[in-house]
Amino acid sequence: MAESDLANAKLPDQEDYAIEMLNITKKFPGIIANDNITLQLKRGEIHALLGENGAGKSTLMSVLFGLYQPEEGIIKKDGKVVQVRNPNDATALHIGMVHQHFKLVECFTVLDNIILGVETTKMGVLQKAETRKKVMALSEKYGLRIDPDAKIEDISVGMQQRVEILKMLYRDNEILIFDEPTAVLTPQEIDELMEIMRNFKAEGKSILFISHKLSEIMAVSDRCTVLRKGKYIGTVNTCDTTVEELSSMMVGRSVQMKVEKEDAKPTDVVLEVEGVTVPSKIHKNNAVQNVSFKVRRGEIVCLAGIEGNGQTQFIHALTGLDSVSSGKITMCGQDITHASIRKRSELGMSHIPEDRHKHGLILDFSLEQNLVLQRFRDPEFQKAGFINFGAVRKYAEKLIDKFDIRSGQGPITTARAMSGGNQQKAIVAREIDKGPELLVAVQPTRGLDVGAIEYIHKQIVAERDRGVAVLLVSLELDEVMDLPDRILVMYEGEIVGEFDPKQVTVEELGLYMAGAKRMEVAE
């Protein structure tokens, strides 16, 4: 396919390409991240770049953005060969990027972040009034609502992303790269973002949209280039393809899009939460208010809701990262309200945390060290305080094999050097292999691709069938409808509804999540 596409480019009625990346090869120790990849972005199109985690999407974009130098291949802008040695070169070529993990200065205001690096000054003095006018005009024009004087650390993830987009617009960028932009957004924010992208396209800007969410690619993009394991698979017109075709191109086989599971057969109660209240750290009210529910062996209970309605605080209290102000948590008959994290872990609580970089991994530790993060004290891995490195290595190799964790150098790879999906797989492997009684999975598939999601869902269902009680927290509606056996909706720190996913509609659920309806939950 690569050849035919290249041939197309040479036809007399030559396409108007804004950016061409031809035959790019980029190697890292032990891995070829990009193997002869060609990507051509037409002017005024939304071009999706699709691939699993570790397929080489981010590497390719880093090459375009000047963060990496490719071993082979050339980059053309408007048909002319250009050198992109660093991000400054990219900026000079009017290439802008919204990274998956935002690059914002947390303690600066929104306005300061937008102008950072391209400040307008007069005799060395910042001309903020002027820049504010320009920023607000852009904000208005594209419907990017921001509060220019709020600090980044105080605003929502959605607004942070709008700040990143405004940063690109403020620099008059024509080529806009969005790296997994929807991974952190709520459904409403995703719709807004799509609309904004269409506006950009109408203005003649060219957009590269990196994603692995097929429905979004189908909805918004014109063409789609697919990568798999560092190789170029093909470029297709979105209107001529189907979700099934794209997913099989991406994964290399056909994928089960729906979770397959038997009906749950819940037995005895594993987790009982009674009247748990957690004070908020930001405002005077409680972040979690009088929450009570039970999770039984062999069922998946999902705590659904829009981000910021107390799920995070509740999970922190449940797993021991934070303390409760009142209420009682009982696990397997033991009161663990005030137990230490280690005690909870020993009692059989596994926790797949929401933030894999902050909590889930020690990024500068190797993969094998991360895989024994809670278990290095087990007699299996130590003797009289001395770590048994041989046993750790063997265990890591077993998990890597069993859970198909891919990395450059196997057990000794630094966790930081692994792709997001494989980092998540490592955490899931570690938490499941502990043989838990209760599995707390917070957004276990956040930012992952179809193949990995399917895999993790299967693992969670397998754990349920093994008799584990599963508490799932998810913001993804597909996941909320598909995976659990019971849904609890959380709104402003309270549980406002309980549903059977087989009987409730997405619309109905949405009303409860938005706080428009509530029911008395009988437990």
Next chain:
Amino acid sequence: MSRLKSNPGFISILASLASIVIGLLFGFILLLVLNAKNAPAGMANMLTNGIKDMGNVLYNAIPLIMVGLSVAFAFKVGCFNIGASGQYTMGAVFALFCALKWQLPWYVCLLAAILGGAVWGMFPGLFKSLFNVNEVITSIMMNWIGMNVSVLWVSNFSQMLAPNPDRTMALDAGNPSAILPKAGLDSLYSYLNIGIIIAVIVAVIMWVIIAKTTFGYELRACGLNKNGAIYAGINAKRNVVLSMVIAGALAGLGGGLYYLTGGGQFKLEKEILPMGFNGISVALLANSHPIGCIFSAIFISYLKLGGIAMQSQGYATEATDIVTAVIIYLAAFSLLLRLTIIKFFGKEKKEVAKQ
């Protein structure tokens, strides 16, 4: 060779060596600026003096190894122990008090030194883990408190003072049993004693703790990602206190080892001992590796003695201090050089592959 080139330990050592060379070059330029005529001879004095006087180099390296270990160990848990000076002072005074007031033998005095340093390290650790107070601030304050306490304490016990009451009594007069055994090492240099052996053994023990034990694993996890460590059920608060206590104990032991010799008289000066800050250079140069601390301490001790020898070529004490400081300062750039070396090797590999 190619395997060596990707070995991080090898790259660290190479970076440290390269930065030392750059530091020496800079030092030489400085000598040229100060007095061009004598610069070659001055540099030669500096570089060769230590060889003639290896015993003295080792003797002065003893406390440097200990304070270097102290800083390096705290650094592994993400703490910056700038209070090694106070801990070192308290170690010295605890040891001397046991030696001169209570007439105890050297091994008990060393235990007292460890205790004194540990107590002084404990406070910054406690403040950090209980009240989230930055350890840099508290340990600087503990330096001043330690200095004043030591002067006040010693001057209150006249039996500890030498005939000239600005310093403590020499141990050969006050309590010979408190002097560290020499074990034949005095043939190298009259003050050299088993302190150097103790320091090396302690460094090895620290390396084993950090690299091989579950405790070291916990400490490193806390240092690299505190939230991640807490999530994994590691008691981060306890580890911060514990590592500051251990760091303090190491510096305190350094004070004990240095002053429990015949000549080590503790001067009652209202000045913070610079030894603790030398520990920061030692740890930086060693990239916080305990074994590396042995070598970087010997190197710095070597330079300091060389600096003194430079004075015979007409350089003022201040000038030689500046030269040694510049060399140490540049030597601490080894981290930066590491990246350059890795890049250099990467390029070389590529060229080989092309051929």
